Amino acid sequence: MLGPTALWDLFVTGIFRGGMYALMAVGLSLVFGVMNIPHFAHGEFYMLGAYTAYFAFAVFHFPAFMAILSAASMGLLAGVLVEKLVFYPLRRRHPEEWVLNTFLVTVGLSFVMQNAALAVWGGQYRGITQYWQGAIQLGSGMHISLDRAISFIVAIFCIAVLWWFLDFTRTGKAIRAVAQDETGALLVGIDLDQIHTITFGLSSLMAAIAGASLLSLNPAYPSVGLAPLYKSWYVVVLVGLGNMAGAIPGGFLVGLLETFSYYAFGSGWQDVISLSILILILLLKPAGLFGNRGISLSKA
């Protein structure tokens, strides 16, 4: 039986795990909510961030925060590039059946990025032992490495900044307008192409930050993005596709769920358990826990 301290430890582990899931899921939700793209290559931007941070930190000896920042800029750059090279021409040529087509395109994109990484960097793990030395002791006596704590803070910080951006800046408001009604946004003179590029860039940036700040826990390797991808999709389907506000509690919920089922059933079975729960929830609530799509923000 679980004592209160063990329970507390599991709870903290779950919340810490959930922070990153929330960050990944918010990006995924943003891309679906604004661009209607079911983004299957989201994990590849996580991978790109992890590699960039590795090279910046371990090879070029950047300070830790600089390494994460360079990963962020790499993510932004790659995201903008991909949007201009892939989604922009697709939108011009075949706007019909957009959702399923873009799903397939992102599947192809994921294949390309993953295997290009394999061709260029090989299959070996490139990890670092830590960005920051030290650990934090919690009241219960459990130690949490400083890296994990800071990566959690980074995740929360990024989500908060995104929120501020979407709520208070002109561009952010335009992004929300496009998410609500594309035609309406076009009518009031919003440049759709620009909004799409910014949105995709932002989402890629957040995925890259996630990959970079978790580098000491998950080393960089070509298919490192698969698990975060699949976790963030899990969150997003659980709360409802495109529901950005829901992605945050959803991330924490999944982090907790996973930690507890890992504790109770061991690895391997935790996936089976979580997926069975998801299928059950979708049977009862097909639109996800928090219902309908569209970015629902505090003021929206």
Added chain:
Amino acid sequence: MSTGGSHRWVVLSPLSLFLLAVLSVLPLWVQDEYLLQLLISSLLLGSQAMAFDFTAGFINVINFGFSAFVGAGAYTSALLVLHWGISPWLGPLGGAVASAALGFFSGVLTLRLQGIYAAVMTWFVGLTLLSLTASLSGLTRGYRGLNVPLFLETAARRPYFYIIFGVTFLTFVSLRWTGSSRVGLAFRAIGQNLESARASGVNPTKYRVINFTLSCAFAGLLGGFYAHFLGILTPDVMHSRQTVEVLALAYIGGRGSLWGGLVAAFIFVPLFEYLKPLMELRLVIYGVLLILVMIWCPGGLAAIYTQLKQQVRWPFMQR
């Protein structure tokens, strides 16, 4: 390639019959075991692409857990043969039944959902099957690999070619026939416009489940043959990487054409085999091709063929 709206009994066009006939006599000349192996791989992947296309191209649902259903059939067949001692020739039928049952249940659970939800749910079902197979290592031996009895004692490739060719032919003809029947018409109606199909009295969920179950049955059948052809199984056969390869072939071939995936397999499987030193690049090329096809030529090879047929008037063709 049967055109026209009416349902014909002869479901294969003269050209496809001719190509299949050429293919069937090819091993009489090809002595090289390596080349035969390539032909077999093309057949296996191509028939999987056809079974995949049966849902993607007809009812517009992407079965992103496709390989898991192939793998479920493979494991079922292998375990039936190993534990119950039934003949490897009957095993794949058991695999087909098992995958069809799995397909039926996941279809009932997920196909009420709209397009992308259904794709994501089939993906999750596939992931669950994969981790289940890996976790049940007492039964499946997990990643250590399961040794499966082969069909034949011989290691010669030619008999295997004919086995796999037979299965491919069966798959092609059955899917083609179903696709051009009244049921197939309902499938296409749902795929093109779900709401208007519903309005004209077609029950979308029912037909989607029928279609999905059929496709999974063929996935399981092909999986069974794959198992007793290859002789070893690991949970990796269920990985979404495999699904993506099948999916890429189906879309490059042309969605909704069925034969496109087979043709694409015969082009790309041998081609990539010769690019073996560039193993990683092989998959990059698959991905790039998939993206290019989606952007520039959504109909794939099948659409190119149709265009050519309209532009070029062959002297012996009466039109």
